[in-house]
Amino acid sequence: MRRAEIITALLMAGLSIYLMVKSAELPIGWIPGEGPGGGFWPFWLAAFMLGSIIWVIVNWFRRKSPPSQSEEPYLDAYGMKMFLLVGGGITGMIALVDIIGMHLAAAVFLIYYIRFLGGHSWKVTLGVALPTPVVTFLFFDIALRKFLPTGFMDPLYIPLYDFFL
Amino acid sequence: MELIGLLSDGFLVAFEPLNLGLIVLGVVVGLFVGAMPGLGSVNGVAILLPMTFLVPPASAIMFLAALYYGAMYGGAISSITLGIPGASTAVATTFDGRPLAMQGEADKALIAAALASFAGGTISIVLFTLFAPPLASVALDFGDPEIFALMILAFATFVGLSGDDIAKTVFSICIGMVMSAIGFDIISGEPRLVLFDLIGFQSKINFLVLAIGIYGIGEMMWTIEVSRGETMMSKVTVSVERVMGNLKIIWGTWKAWFMGSVLGFFVGILPAAGATPGSLMAYGVAKMTSREPQMFGKGAVEGVVAPEAANNAASTGSMLPMLTLGIPGSPTTAVLLGGMVIWGLQPGPRLFVTETDFVWGLIASLYAANLFAVIINIAFIPLFLWFLRTPFTILAPLIFVLSMVGGFASTERMFDVWLMLILGVGGYLMRKLDYPVAPAVLAIVLGPIAEPALRQSLLISSGDVMVFFNRPISGPIMIIALILLFMPAFQVVWRRIRGKKPMAG
Numbered sequence: 001m002r003r004a005e006i007i008t009a010l011l012m013a014g015l016s017i018y019l020m021v022k023s024a025e026l027p028i029g030w031i032p033g034e035g036p037g038g039g040f041w042p043f044w045l046a047a048f049m050l051g052s053i054i055w056v057i058v059n060w061f062r063r064k065s066p067p068s069q070s071e072e073p074y075l076d077a078y079g080m081k082m083f084l085l086v087g088g089g090i091t092g093m094i095a096l097v098d099i100i101g102m103h104l105a106a107a108v109f110l111i112y113y114i115r116f117l118g119g120h121s122w123k124v125t126l127g128v129a130l131p132t133p134v135v136t137f138l139f140f141d142i143a144l145r146k147f148l149p150t151g152f153m154d155p156l157y158i159p160l161y162d163f164f165l
Numbered sequence: 166m167e168l169i170g171l172l173s174d175g176f177l178v179a180f181e182p183l184n185l186g187l188i189v190l191g192v193v194v195g196l197f198v199g200a201m202p203g204l205g206s207v208n209g210v211a212i213l214l215p216m217t218f219l220v221p222p223a224s225a226i227m228f229l230a231a232l233y234y235g236a237m238y239g240g241a242i243s244s245i246t247l248g249i250p251g252a253s254t255a256v257a258t259t260f261d262g263r264p265l266a267m268q269g270e271a272d273k274a275l276i277a278a279a280l281a282s283f284a285g286g287t288i289s290i291v292l293f294t295l296f297a298p299p300l301a302s303v304a305l306d307f308g309d310p311e312i313f314a315l316m317i318l319a320f321a322t323f324v325g326l327s328g329d330d331i332a333k334t335v336f337s338i339c340i341g342m343v344m345s346a347i348g349f350d351i352i353s354g355e356p357r358l359v360l361f362d363l364i365g366f367q368s369k370i371n372f373l374v375l376a377i378g379i380y381g382i383g384e385m386m387w388t389i390e391v392s393r394g395e396t397m398m399s400k401v402t403v404s405v406e407r408v409m410g411n412l413k414i415i416w417g418t419w420k421a422w423f424m425g426s427v428l429g430f431f432v433g434i435l436p437a438a439g440a441t442p443g444s445l446m447a448y449g450v451a452k453m454t455s456r457e458p459q460m461f462g463k464g465a466v467e468g469v470v471a472p473e474a475a476n477n478a479a480s481t482g483s484m485l486p487m488l489t490l491g492i493p494g495s496p497t498t499a500v501l502l503g504g505m506v507i508w509g510l511q512p513g514p515r516l517f518v519t520e521t522d523f524v525w526g527l528i529a530s531l532y533a534a535n536l537f538a539v540i541i542n543i544a545f546i547p548l549f550l551w552f553l554r555t556p557f558t559i560l561a562p563l564i565f566v567l568s569m570v571g572g573f574a575s576t577e578r579m580f581d582v583w584l585m586l587i588l589g590v591g592g593y594l595m596r597k598l599d600y601p602v603a604p605a606v607l608a609i610v611l612g613p614i615a616e617p618a619l620r621q622s623l624l625i626s627s628g629d630v631m632v633f634f635n636r637p638i639s640g641p642i643m644i645i646a647l648i649l650l651f652m653p654a655f656q657v658v659w660r661r662i663r664g665k666k667p668m669a670g
Contacts, residue, residue: 004597004598005598008594019358022360023346025357026350030628034353034624035620035621035623035628036619036620036624036628038350038352038353038355038357039350039357040620041342041616041619041620042342042343042346042357042358045342045343045346046339046343048339049336049339049343051335052332052333052335052336055331055332056332056333056336059330059332065330065333065599066599067599074597075597078390078393079390082386082389082390083386083390086386086389086561087386087590089562089565090382090565091586093565093566094579094586097569097579097582098579102569102570102573106566106569106570109562109565109566110562110563110566113558113562113565114558118558118559118562120556120558120559124559128559132563132566136566136570139219140570140574143219144218144219144574146218146573146574146577148570148573149573
């Protein structure tokens with residue numbers, strides 16, 4: 001935990017400096033007749049971010065905050081496994097959207113999670129994974145007219161749109 | 166008299182068939198969301214907000230407010246039967262609710278919780294009805310310096326009262342504000358903070374991207390990691406005779422739930438405080454003033470009714486600054502406020518003038534939601550217990566899917582879905598290191614209001630920051646904010662002085 005605390009703080013310090021530099025692309029000072037420039041607000045906020053991170057780093061050196069005292073691992077074996085399997089699964093689902101579309105990607109993800117991570121029966125898995133895309137399609141694409149991405153599966157949806165809309 | 170007229174008009178709006186249906190649906194969904202460990206009102210409201218685009222804005226917000234209410238009721242169900250709070254707001258309910266359940270009196274605890282929630286809800290809505298119009302009429306005179314001072318006060322409460330690491334709280338507030346500044350300068354319209362020169366950052370980050378990321382993805386990952394163990398569900402026997410018997414006992418605890426309601430309402434108004442500390446404080450006060458304080462923690466009914474009345478009252482309290490000042494009193498109301506902006510309603514005191522039907526309809530809907538929540542809660546206790554048996558390995562992936570679909574539907578850009586994932590995972594990893602996430606969500610909603618208020622104020626005063634201090638309303642607000650900001654420092658000094666005294670003596 002202690003190492004994670006300092007690594008995160010250093011990364012956030014870097015982010016703060018980057019945001020300060022980026023904000024300074026617009027005027028950060030006073031423009032006569034217009035008041036503070038466009039970069040003024042984010043620049044000073046990013047400066048406060050940097051200041052607070054320096055405070056976190058000082059606390060780390062002085063071992064003042066609980067994470068800076070903790071010798072426990074940041075993610076233990078179970079935590080790491082879950083993080084990779086769940087986080088990886090969600091990333092995979094979003095990556096699949098461009099290929100097979102959002103509805104089918106959701107179904108694939110549900111099968112992966114419920115059957116393989118959850119260890120449920122195929123009956124339960126398919127009982128959840130198959131109706132979900134149908135419901136999301138009817139709710140979003142048809143009722144709300146918010147067309148979710150279909151990827152390369154576009155031809156499959158044309159007759160459905162023709163039928164419902 | 167005028168108040169009663171406005172409220173009756175509100176009831177006419179709330180009782181329109183669509184609105185009434187949505188209020189009942191909101192309460193039911195809220196009860197489930199609240200009962201499910203790991204899911205609270207804010208998760209429900211954030212994830213379901215994109216679904217409400219189907220109905221008119223006023224109906225949508227009534228649905229979400231009813232969900233908020235239902236979740237406050239629902240939290241107690243799992244606190245009592247599983248011993249795990251359904252939401253952080255129901256933590257205090259476990260202290261005595263769980264022991265009661267272990268003694269075979271889960272039904273007494275559940276009914277006590279439901280009735281206390283009803284009392285808390287009712288008392289707080291009456292307070293809300295009385296306080297909101299005068300507060301809104303005072304707020305109508307607010308100029309930019311007052312608005313900015315209020316923003317500072319809202320964030321100062323996080324620093325002074327939340328009890329989180331102060332440096333990390335400040336970081337969380339600032340990063341939320343910077344995120345709200347991405348896209349373009351709201352005054353000159355020039356592109357601003359186009360991070361890594363990505364086209365996706367040329368427009369604003371929708372607050373829902375952050376809210377769903379944090380509360381849909383981040384919090385689920387957190388719950389999956391934390392809730393590793395199996396849980397034991399207590400048996401519940403419900404019968405009409407038992408209900409009647411319990412009613413008498415619960416009525417006898419009126420002092421605890423009445424105090425809880427009033428305390429909860431006022432604590433709920435503060436942005437950083439809200440329902441969780443409100444219910445813990447109510448528990449503490451109930452214990453202090455009880456005739457049998459030794460029974461607390463061992464199954465005292467007072468220990469259930471006080472926090473439950475308080476958390477419902479706090480949820481109403483947090484809507485007071487949201488509707489009258491445009492400043493959310495809790496993360497859930499922050500999401501509601503963001504939703505109002507999407508729906509084209511400008512939050513703030515003007516709502517009471519320009520959108521009278523909406524405001525009073527919403528207030529009336531709270532009365533209705535409260536009544537439906539208590540009836541549905543008590544009538545369907547067995548159904549909620551059955552639902553609580555749904556394995557998290559089925560619920561979690563469904564929430565991830567809803568988050569992705571809802572995140573896309575709110576902006577219709579895949580870029581935002583990726584951003585939501587990054588913010589959600591980032592939020593989870595930061596939260597493990599005690600960085601609080603709620604201030605960032607509030608900040609991304611309030612940032613676009615705070616920035617123009619600051620810049621206009623400075624423009625009026627030609628750059629003199631004293632403009633915030635020498636006006637009759639913004640001055641005292643700023644001073645209270647500064648006291649709150651420096652409160653942790655005062656506490657440190659105070660502790661040192663007190664710590665040194667015995668040594669000196």
